[in-house]
Amino acid sequence: xxxxxxxxxxxxxxxxxxxxxxxxxxxxxxxxxxxxxxxxxxxxxxxxxxxxxxxxxxxxxxxxxxxxxxxxxxxxxxxxxxxxxxxxxxxxxxxxxxxxxxxxxxxxxxxxxxxxxxxxxxxxxxxxxxxxxxxxxxxxxxxxxxxxxxxxxxxxxxxxxxxxxxxxxxxxxxxxxxxxxxxxxxxxxxxxxxxxxxxxxxxxxxxxxxxxxxxxxxxxxxxxxxxxxxxxxxxxxxxxxxxxxxxxxxxxxxxxxxxxxxxxxxxxxxxxxxxxxxxxxxxxxxxxxxxxxxx
Amino acid sequence: xxxxxxxxxxxxxxxxxxxxxxxxxxxxxxxxxxxxxxxxxxxxxxxxxxxxxxxxxxxxxxxxxxxxxxxxxxxxxxxxxxxxxxxxxxxxxxxxxxxxxxxxxxxxxxxxxxxxxxxxxxxxxxxxxxxxxxxxxxxxxxxxxxxxxxxxxxxxxxxxxxxxxxxxxxxxxxxxxxxxxxxxxxxxxxxxxxxxxxxxxxxxxxxxxxxxxxxxxxxxxxxxxxxxxxxxxxxxxxxxxxxxxxxxxxxxxxxxxxxxxxxxxxxxxxxxxxxxxxxxxxxxxxxxxxxxxxxxxxxxxxxxxxxxxxxxxxxxxxxxxxxxxxxxxxxxxxxxxxxxxxxxxxxxxxxxxxxxxxxxxxxxxxxxxxxxxxxxxxxxxxxxxxxxxxxxxxxxxxxxxxxxxxxxxxxxxxxxxxxxxxxxxxxxxxxxxxxxxxxxxxxxxxx
Numbered sequence: 001x002x003x004x005x006x007x008x009x010x011x012x013x014x015x016x017x018x019x020x021x022x023x024x025x026x027x028x029x030x031x032x033x034x035x036x037x038x039x040x041x042x043x044x045x046x047x048x049x050x051x052x053x054x055x056x057x058x059x060x061x062x063x064x065x066x067x068x069x070x071x072x073x074x075x076x077x078x079x080x081x082x083x084x085x086x087x088x089x090x091x092x093x094x095x096x097x098x099x100x101x102x103x104x105x106x107x108x109x110x111x112x113x114x115x116x117x118x119x120x121x122x123x124x125x126x127x128x129x130x131x132x133x134x135x136x137x138x139x140x141x142x143x144x145x146x147x148x149x150x151x152x153x154x155x156x157x158x159x160x161x162x163x164x165x166x167x168x169x170x171x172x173x174x175x176x177x178x179x180x181x182x183x184x185x186x187x188x189x190x191x192x193x194x195x196x197x198x199x200x201x202x203x204x205x206x207x208x209x210x211x212x213x214x215x216x217x218x219x220x221x222x223x224x225x226x227x228x229x230x231x232x233x234x235x236x237x238x239x240x241x242x243x244x245x246x247x248x249x250x251x252x253x254x255x256x257x258x259x260x261x262x263x264x265x266x267x268x269x270x271x272x273x274x275x276x277x278x279x280x281x282x283x284x285x286x287x288x289x290x291x292x293x294x295x
Numbered sequence: 296x297x298x299x300x301x302x303x304x305x306x307x308x309x310x311x312x313x314x315x316x317x318x319x320x321x322x323x324x325x326x327x328x329x330x331x332x333x334x335x336x337x338x339x340x341x342x343x344x345x346x347x348x349x350x351x352x353x354x355x356x357x358x359x360x361x362x363x364x365x366x367x368x369x370x371x372x373x374x375x376x377x378x379x380x381x382x383x384x385x386x387x388x389x390x391x392x393x394x395x396x397x398x399x400x401x402x403x404x405x406x407x408x409x410x411x412x413x414x415x416x417x418x419x420x421x422x423x424x425x426x427x428x429x430x431x432x433x434x435x436x437x438x439x440x441x442x443x444x445x446x447x448x449x450x451x452x453x454x455x456x457x458x459x460x461x462x463x464x465x466x467x468x469x470x471x472x473x474x475x476x477x478x479x480x481x482x483x484x485x486x487x488x489x490x491x492x493x494x495x496x497x498x499x500x501x502x503x504x505x506x507x508x509x510x511x512x513x514x515x516x517x518x519x520x521x522x523x524x525x526x527x528x529x530x531x532x533x534x535x536x537x538x539x540x541x542x543x544x545x546x547x548x549x550x551x552x553x554x555x556x557x558x559x560x561x562x563x564x565x566x567x568x569x570x571x572x573x574x575x576x577x578x579x580x581x582x583x584x585x586x587x588x589x590x591x592x593x594x595x596x597x598x599x600x601x602x603x604x605x606x607x608x609x610x611x612x613x614x615x616x617x618x619x620x621x622x623x624x625x626x627x628x629x630x631x632x633x634x635x636x637x638x639x640x641x642x643x644x645x646x647x648x649x650x651x652x653x654x655x656x657x658x659x660x661x662x663x664x665x666x667x668x669x670x671x672x673x674x675x676x677x678x679x680x681x682x683x684x685x686x687x688x689x690x691x692x693x694x695x696x697x698x699x700x701x702x703x704x705x706x707x708x709x710x711x712x713x714x715x716x717x718x719x720x721x722x723x724x725x726x727x728x729x730x731x732x733x734x735x736x737x738x739x740x741x742x
Contacts, residue, residue: 011567012565017564055560212563212587212594213587253564261571262559265559
């Protein structure tokens, strides 16, 4: 393999890993927005919480492979409580939900600092091997993250497409009132979606804890990227979020790999601006009630 | 110039952040093997290529505390002491420990019965003030110390308000010693030799460019086969300044800079730029940033096998514990780091930290090495007073302070250069797979 090709393949692999994480965060944002119209900015902090809980479980003797689902369940449950305790009162006024979400960022951030301190935690790294293929270095841990992301995304699609809950969720996203008239327990579906969004963010956080050193302000970095991905894909559109995650990951990685590295975020947001100029609702706009919200 | 002089302090703050981070990271965060494997090699006192050892008299603490039995009077003198005991946590940690160095040295001197000049034994009383990290309060305290308390010596602050305070102290010809990273911007900025308006100001913080150059020279001495250097820095004023300093220092030491990459704040994934740098076949990868970024960069660079050697400011035991067998066949160095920042690299330093721990109630405070930015200088100031034969004539004392060489805890030959910046060496450590961490003392690059 020529050096140029191996470098390109390396960058492609780099992009794939980070795209997986972005996709999970964006899915958390997009499923909640798709159903409620609430832009849940505190999802970044749920990601951080997931990362620290994964670390805590692992530190307590649990294997990493069990620590991530445990953290996802815990954060999913916490997100459910947030919906029951706060967000459900804002469903008719999504802007209030947005403000509650902003407030939660500060609360959760300080809570995390209070519990775990301001310091960093070194990556967990259950796999330390690195595969070298044709001059491309591929840490096994990164492959693991990619495959976990792919499996979760696949499962999410299946749940949304083929299960009763998924159909109910899509029905609620199309038209909440009509869904209620059809006997769908809308409140329950919404609560479940909050739990799902939180669990997705926590999973992303748990996976991040195996790739990078984590610190309490981690969430904001990924929230912005996740939100950009969700916007590019079309807020509320699950398939769009996944495609956009790959697009943003590629743009960011190739941009900083081949062009000026300091412009990394500018490439992402340049892409976002360009796409929104041409397609104001993103590449794959959501349908139904969501479309009304965006209009 | 402005950027340069601010760098050391920021580097210090980053290091404090790192140490805070390390302290906040429980033992389980890193493998315990790392700590167990930590060992200090015998101090080498390796001399940098440009070092020219001083051949005159180097004073010791014993010289300073010696009494000849002819004293007939005892006098207590008052010095001002003002540090940021409250305010932003990282500044507060640094300031508290810097101030501690003065408190500790003064206590030692007083416990030893004071110091003698002629027929008088002097003990020292510190008039202690918290500046609250507020420049205006610092100005007020400075005026109070000079006008109301009539002190002719002031220690501190560590950072906030020191430039403003220096303007006042120099106008009043008051001896003013502090870490003072901004001093180069004010009283010591425009002079080849500190004189006239700045004659009474001394910076106990060595110039950051010295640290980088010492580190580079040390690497060249240890690894003459290394030629190509790649550098990664954060995209900020400080980050870019560090990049420039790295470039200048390593170029001066004879290395070729094959790549410089800057990344935006908030980056976690450095693989795109590391892939790019790897193409340049660097022998050494340099990075000095906040600890989280360094840990990420180092881990990803080790995975990608970017270079033969990696330079970081992470504490060696953290590196060893965090990366374990991923260090196999690789070498991580921490070069040009502040003296005694990791482990004591001299017997004097080891003894100092034992005493300092006792002074601090049994345990060393966070970033305890920072106390060495003031501790030795208290003895030096007393030595200068003895040499000048006065505790009052600040001009004569400053003249004497310019000529004194002192064997302290931080360094076996501390002195001030002509611009009144302290000259102290740095430490260098090497972390290798399944080997004890080796730390050595690099002699300072002298004028």
